[in-house]
Structure formats: C-alpha cells, structure tokens
Amino acid sequence: MPSLGADMESGVLLEWLVHPGDRVRKGDIVAVVDTAKAAVEVECFDTGVIERLLVEPGTRVPVGTALAMIATVPDPALHQARVTGAGPAGEPAQAAGRTAVPVTSPLVRQLAAERHIDLGSVPGTGPGGRVTRADLQAAARVVPEAPPVPDGARVRASPLARRLATELGVDLGTVAGHGPGDTVDAEDVRRAAAERLDRRSTAGLPSTADRASAMRTQIASLMARSKREIPHYYLTETVDLAAAMTWLRARNRELPVPGRLVPAALLLKAAALAIRAVPDLNGFVVDGQFTRAEAVHLGVAISLRGGGLVAPAIHDADRLALTELMAKLKDLVLRTRAGRLRRAELSDPTITVSNLGEQGVESILGVIYPPQVALVGFGTVSDRPWAIDGLLGVRPLVTVSLAADHRVTDGASGARYLLAIRQLLQRPEEL
C-alpha cells in the first residue's frame, strides 16, 4: 500500500486492474486505492509478470503492506519485487514465495538501507546473481517513481514545487519526483495537479448532489428573471466553415497534441472579435441603464457532468492569441469541473457564448444571462449541402445564433454582429 499523503496511514484496495499472470510494465496502472481523500490509481514500479495478488478488493491495509508479487522477467525465482511503497527501512523483505535474499556486499547493504530499497526486489547482475552497486543505482532510479513517504517524513521537493503545491493544493507526499536527485520539481506538481483534477470525481464527493441541487435552484431563478425582464430577440445565420476547418487541420499538424486547437477556439475568438463591430452587445443593464463594457470578457457556458451549468469568463478574449485562448479554455473547463473557479471568472462575463453544438444540436436559441445583454450560440459543425457558385456542394457548416436584449439593441445591430462573425471565420489565419 503506497503512501499517498503525509497523513495517510492506511488505504482500501478498491479494484485490481491486473490479474495473476498479466505482464506489467513500469508505470502501468495496476490497482485503484481509496484514501480518505480520493480514489487513487496505483502505478507499478517494475516490469514483469504479476505472480500473486496479496490483498482482496475492499480490504483496508496499513501503508507499507505488500499488495502483490511481481516476478521480473529473467528469473522469476530469484528476482521478485513487491508492488508496495516499501515497508520501514531495514525491515527484512520476507513476502510469501520468496527465496533467499541474494548475498551482497556490506556497502550495497548500507546503500540499500539508506535509500530504503528492498534488496530482494533488486535484480542482481553480479556473480551468482549478486546485487551490485550498479544494480542498486538502477533500482534507485526506479523507486522514486512513487516515493514511499513514511508518515511525517520530509518530502524532497524544490522550493518552486513547494510554492506551486501550496497554490494548487497538491499534497507533495503523493507526487513522484523527477527532478535532480529525484526531488519533486515544478513539472511534477503541475502534472499531479492536472491528474488530480481528472480524478477528482472518482472519489465520489458526497456533496455533489447537494451542489447540483443548489445550482439547479440558482439557474432556475436567474433564467426566470431573464425571461421575465429581458425582451429577447433572436437571429440566426449559417456560416460556411470550410476555410476555417482546413486552416485548423493544417495548423494542428504543426502543433503538439497538448497544444492542438479545437474548432470551438476559433468560434469563441470570432465571437469576441465581432464585438468590435457592435460594441453595444457587450455590457450590462443595471437599473434599466445600459453600460457598455470596455473589455471583452467572454462567458463560456460549460455543462457540468453531474448536471448543471456554469458560464465563467475568459478575460480579454478578443486580445488573446488563438493558442492562448485555447489554453485558457482548457484550463477553465478543467477548473470548472473541479469546482475551482475564481470569483472574478464568475462575475466578470460581459457577453456569453453557448457552444451546445458540441452535443450535436443544430442551433441554439439561448436565454441571456442577466445583467448581460446578449448570448451567442454555436450549433454543431456538420457537413451539409451548400450552394457554392451556383452548384451544390457539401461543406462543414455551423449555425450561429444571437439572443439579444431589445432594450439595448435592435435586430439590425444583431445582424451586423452575426455578419461580422461570418466574415471573421472566412479568414481564420487572422483570428
């Protein structure tokens, strides 16, 4: 049972993801463990074959307990490793099925003790399978993949990593170190933070239902007020995205996977830029008075997996490069679903975009978020027939819609806005 937090004393094995006889590689996820905080996946530190599972799912065991035996490939009888966070230093390695611990030099034994390495788990390449210093060093490089941090022990982490861990709320004890001397560095913390967000919902937060119901009430009241107070008018426009999609594919071929752009990024950017044509769609009505907003803080409606909807802002969306906007969007979605939004993001939007098309619907006639005065909707991007130069062709199309407050603007202004979006999307390279 690995220690997955400085305060963790034991954990429940939830699920085995491997079976006896399975071949596993270092880094494979082999089990899921429930700590007090979350369900966490357990990586395997060795490459070999699962020999035996030692703990039944549903069992709570103390940190340091062997969970399974892995036989390393060359000689299962001699080279066995435990899938665990290693017991207390110096504890004799005596898991079931183990043959004699190989003979080693005192220096190697001392080094092993210092580094908390179970000698029995180290494949020996010396005479008679003896574990050499080099073997130990090789093993030492493997072990910190998930450092077994005894309760209360100090984690080796860089100062920047410590600062980030505090800011991101990451428990350093759960982070594997890849920095100098296998210390935890900033990159490790960022990765851990991202993974934890991915994982958060697996823990089955008990408050999810409560939160969803509270959110439902809030949405109900806001939307009712919008429909009651705001005289909506609606416009739609279908836009040919052939140029945009071609450009996007070419651009994405140059970008690494994590930096890739999705069509939504282009649509959002176009919606933000088009505000310059009709600035009166960007702002708030307070006490019947419209105030135009100078900056474009684009609200993005994000549906939550447990139900419900949040529309936090991407600040200054009109001034962000596409790659920046994409990065912000990813970050925003991740944090929205993790419930880690900042206050300003929730209160700042000056106009909102609903991208429900992601779910496959053709067009959206939305409800404005008070006190904003407009909501832009993008339907799904789909190949449809389209007349080009008098001929019928098949093009990727999107239906763009606008719901706007008639107290502030008229249909003509709204139409100008949609046309601006269409024009912008014909020149994706300028977005």
Next chain:
Amino acid sequence: MADTTYREAIREAIREAMRRDERVFLMGEDVGPYGGAFGVSLGLLEEFGPERIRDTPLSESAFVGAGIGAALGGMRPIVEVMTVNFSLLALDQIINNAATLLHMSGGQFAVPLVIRMTTGAGRQLAAQHSHSLEGWYAHIPGLRILAPATVADARGMLWPALRCPDPVLIFEYGGLYNASGELDGGAAVDIDTAAVRRPGSDVTIIGYGGTLSTSLTAADRLADDGIDAEVVDLRTLRPLDDATLLDSVRRTHRAVIVDEGWRSGSLSAEISARITEQAFYDLDAPVARVCSAEVPIPYARHMEQAALPQPAGVVAAVRAALGRSDG
C-alpha cells in the same frame, strides 16, 4: 565596424581617455618603453610622453597609493598592476585607503581612481600569476569591480570608470587579450548592469570575464540536447546587478554559476546566496556552481586545465539541475 582585439580595445580606450581629459595618466610597472607586461600600452608613450605614461619602480603599495593620492589631488589616474596576484602587495592601499576614504571622511574625499589588472589562468603561468581574486575585491564596500568579457566592454568600460568618482578596479581576463571581435565605434557602455548574452528558458548560466565564453560554449552544446540555456554576463561584480540575475532565474527557475575563483567563500557563493535569499520560491533545483578546483593553479597544462571550469563541467551541472544526469 572593425575587427579589434581585447588588448587593442583597452589600448584605444586609454588613448581616447587621455586625449579627452588631460588629467588622465597611466602609471605602472613597465607601461612605458616596454609597452606593458601584456602589451596593452604599447605605443602610448610615443604619443603622450613619459609624464603621462609613467613607469614605476616595483613598488605596488607606493604607486597604487600614489594613484589614490593623485586622485585626491584632482588627477584621474589609471594604475596598471600586472596581475591580481601582485595587487596583494598593494592591498593595504586599495582596501584601507581607496575603499574607505570617502566614508571615513564623512563624504569629503572621493577617490576617482581606476586600477587595471590582469586576472585568470589558462596560460600555464602557475600559482603566482594565475589566480582569480576579483571576488575578494568584490567583498569590499567602497570599491566598484568590473570584469569586461567582450571586446566592446574592454573598449567601453574605461571612460565611464574614469568619470566615476569612486575607485574602480577593472579585471582584464588574461586569456582574452588576443580575442577579437567586432567593435562598433567606441561607445561607452554602462558599468552598472549585468547583460543577458544569450536568452534561454530552461536554466540561467551566470558567468563573467573568462567564464563567459565557457558558459556560452556550454549553452551551445546544451542546445544540441534540446536544453535552452540563458547566459548572463555579470559585467559588474560590485555592486552586483541583482535585478538582472533574479529576473533571469525567476524565469528559468534554475541557476548554474561559473566562476574561475575558488568556491569556498567566493563570489559564486555570494550570488548563490542572493538567489536563494531572494528567489528561493522560484527555484526548481539547488543553485549549482562550477568553480576552479581548490588548489593553487598548477603549471602543467593538463593539470591546469583540469583545475579550471570547462564547458563539459557546466553542461554536466546544467543537466544535473534539470534532473537529466546520467546516474
């Protein structure tokens, strides 16, 4: 644009200063007919005469102190001391007088003096001509310490140093005298800031004087490995330009200091301390140092080279800081 050597650049700087200000004169051992121990002042005697290109006896304390006195008396002396090792014979004057008089006199007596000396190893001159003691001088409040690492700095630092009312020590790196580079006119440079000589994002390599080229060479090799190193040239060793250093480290989160001085109680230790004091929470790896081995610099080439910071050592230190060491 002309190709100029470091030596010529210093000579031209002296020549220009002496033409512009008649209070400027050069004084030191064999600066006259001999042309200076490293040939810097060759030809200046012919232009300016023995009054202003003044040979001294082998009396470092007397002629360095005389430079201080002449500065107090309204002149703008440039005192040449052959090597930093010899400057120890004038240590009393530099530390007890040049550095203290302004303060001790409650602001009444400034010492607008420039002392030039050679520093550094690499030329098989052994243990009494090769040391890098500029870090010692950088310990002393009241002194300004410059270390030109480029031809442009060799050319441009002298005039502002002479215009400065404080005593300025200029450490010329011996191995650079024959180095050449393009010089765009003779523009004076600032003597207060460090310079980013190569921008990068993964690690900051900090060098000065002779270790700038070591650092740049290392950075080139690291680039082949996909590591993008920033190289900062300290230029001014006292007062240190913390802002430039810290700005760089805050961006790269890692620092490797390359100093030909010894590690113990050194300038590199000082920089490391400042980084940890002021940018601790921006660091993603311990500050690393590549310094000279803790021996008097030996004569034999292989031993001398082994004692000095080399690009390979810098590369290894950077890789270790990035967690990419090979075991």
Next chain:
Amino acid sequence: MTTADLAAAAPTDRAEHHYELLRQMLRIRRFEERCVQLYSATKIRGFLHLYIGEEAVAAGAMAALTPADAIVSTYREHGHALARGIAMHSVMAEMYGKATGCSRGRGGSMHLFDAATRFYGGNAIVGGGLPLAVGLALADQMADRPVVTACFFGDGAVAEGEFHECLNLAALWHLPVLFCCENNLYAMGTRIDRAHAVTNLAARAAAYGLSAVDVDGMDVLAVETQTRAAAEFVRAGHGPYFLEFRTYRYRAHSMYDPDRYREKAEIAQWQQHDPIDALVRRMRGDAELDDDALARLDAEIAAEIDAAVQAAEEAPLEPIEDLTRFVYAESRSHDG
C-alpha cells in the same frame, strides 16, 4: 612669511608669533587633557592616542606651511588637526561621534578629515599615509602647482615597506613631499633600538637620495625654522625633504596601554625639556609674556574647550538611515 622674513621681523611681531605658537601648543595639551577626562567618563570611546609632549612638532610645523599645502597624518593627529586650523568644536564632536564632527562621526579620534584645510586624514595604518602623500604631490607636480604635501608619521612607520617604497619614489620623481617623521622613540611599546638596526632615521632617509636632517622636536622654534626651510626647498622644486623630529610622548601609547615598557624616570627626564615650559621660560626672559597674559591665555583656551565640549554634547547624532552614505559617491558627475 619666509625664513628670512621671520629673522628680520620686528620684536613685537616676533612676540606675537611666539604667543601664537604657545597658544597652539597649549590648546593641544589642554584639549587632550580634557579628552582623557571625557574618555574616563565614556563620552569618548574607541582608541585615543595622545600627543601630549609632542605639541611642538605640530605647532611648529603647521606654522611653516601655507593654506594651499596638503597634510597627511596619522592616528595620533589631534595636535596636527588643531594646529592646522580645524575648528576645535568640529574635532571634539568627531570624538563624540556626532554628526557635526569633521568626519560626520564616521572617523573618530583616529580619522579626522577636513577638505577646507586640505587635511587628508588621520591614517591608522602605520605607513599607510605615505603613498597618499606621494600621490598628492604627484598631482601637484603634474599640475605645476607650488604646493607642498606634509606627511606626518612616526618612527614605527620607518620599519614598514611602504616607507621605503615611498621615499624612493618621491626622490626618483622629485616630488614635493615633506616627510615629517615624529620619532618619539617608541612604536607602541617597542623602543626604537629594539626595532631598527640603524636608529638614525635621517641617515636612512638620506640613503634614498633625499635631503634629510634631524631636529629637536621639543623646541617649537627649531621645528618651525627647520620646517620652513625644508618647505621652501621643496616648494622650489628641489624634490622631497625628510625631517626627523626627535620628540617624546609623556602618555602611554593609547588609553589601553599600561605603559610597562619604560621607566617613570625616563618620562620625568623628558618632561624637563617640555616644549611649552621651554617657550614660556624663553618668552618671560625676553619680556614677551607675563603672568596676566598667560592666565588670560589659559582662560581663553579653557573657554574654547568648554564650548567645544558643550557643543559636542548637544550635537545631533548622524541619523541611522544615513549609515550607508558615503560608501559610494552620491553623484556620478564628479568633475570638481
């Protein structure tokens, strides 16, 4: 006033001149006697090196110099500072470590500085001031100014390498330096014959090609006369000059010194030749001074000292925010 002018001076002028020399010597002695009291009362701290017994050198030598001349001194320099004309209240405030001190409290007893009188400091490294004096003289020579730099130091400095480097350099370059060696026989507690193989210091200076003489440093008139002659020589461009003033300090090396290295009788013997007593005797003999005049002088000096002490007591301390001022010049444009 040249040597010849002085010899030819009218009796009244001569009497006034003697009175002035006496006044300077008495100011120094009374000032230092008060300093001992103030030190005991912990008003003055740090090192305090007293000049008592040697006043004739400072009073006589300074009388022979012009305001344009430069002075470089040692850590036993209260006498030089006062005789040179630094205001007593400014010196006393410096002893107190006050902001109004001549070094703004940064120097103390050992480091009195004053730009107005070209007083380039008490230098507390034995021999450390000599190179400065050589350089000041070099600047004057290069600028062709008829100025003398008088450099005071003790017999101890003659043992330092800087002494020998500087005498050689000054002689080599014919620099206008007046080397004023105050040979008081002791370098701290080491008697001169325990430190020097050749104790005739003037003879050693002469070996570097300098003009060098020894002078009775307990006779203020002899000091003044010899200094005046030497300064004229130097000012005329004949090169440096070395004066060895044979003198004696009555007090210990500093306030910390228990004075165990010499006999009380030796001190008493030198006190027989006290420079102040000697001048008073001579002036009385020549009817240049009477009891009333002496009493008036004493009272006047006591008043000056009282005023200096009171001013120092009341003076402000340098604000601690200014601690790091004057480490570097506050303006880059230094072309004065």
Next chain:
Amino acid sequence: MKPEDMDRLIRTALREVAPDADLAQLGADADLREALGLDSLDFLRVVELLSQRTGHRIDEEDYPRLATITSATTFLSDRAAVR
C-alpha cells in the same frame, strides 16, 4: 501490447476524462463521444492521454478511428506494430 492491455489503457484514459461515466456499460462499438457525452475538449484530452501513454502521435485525421473502443484498439495496436 496485447489487445486487452490496449483496451484497458483506453478505458483508463476515458475514466480519467469522464470519471462519472459507467464504463462497464460501455459497449465496445458504442460511439464514445455520444455515449460518454465528450465535448471536443474532453476528446482532445483523451487523445492527449493516449498519445502520451502509447508514445504515438495521433493526428486529427486519425480522430475518426478513435470513435469506438474497438476501432481505437485496432488503430493503436496498428501503430504499435508499425513501430
């Protein structure tokens, strides 16, 4: 990597991106985006994870081949074989 390993790897990635989805009920030939309600960002994240863990580059043109668990397994196994 055996097909069942690949299958597990894909399911792990899907669980990370859509933690609330019931993967046990997910058919091998069901359209992932529809069945799990993945938006384009979610899908990009899946691509990222798969690319990272298998070490293969996955281009946009390949996205249709990631439509179902079966097609994705085949696709990734092919890629592994090529290498």
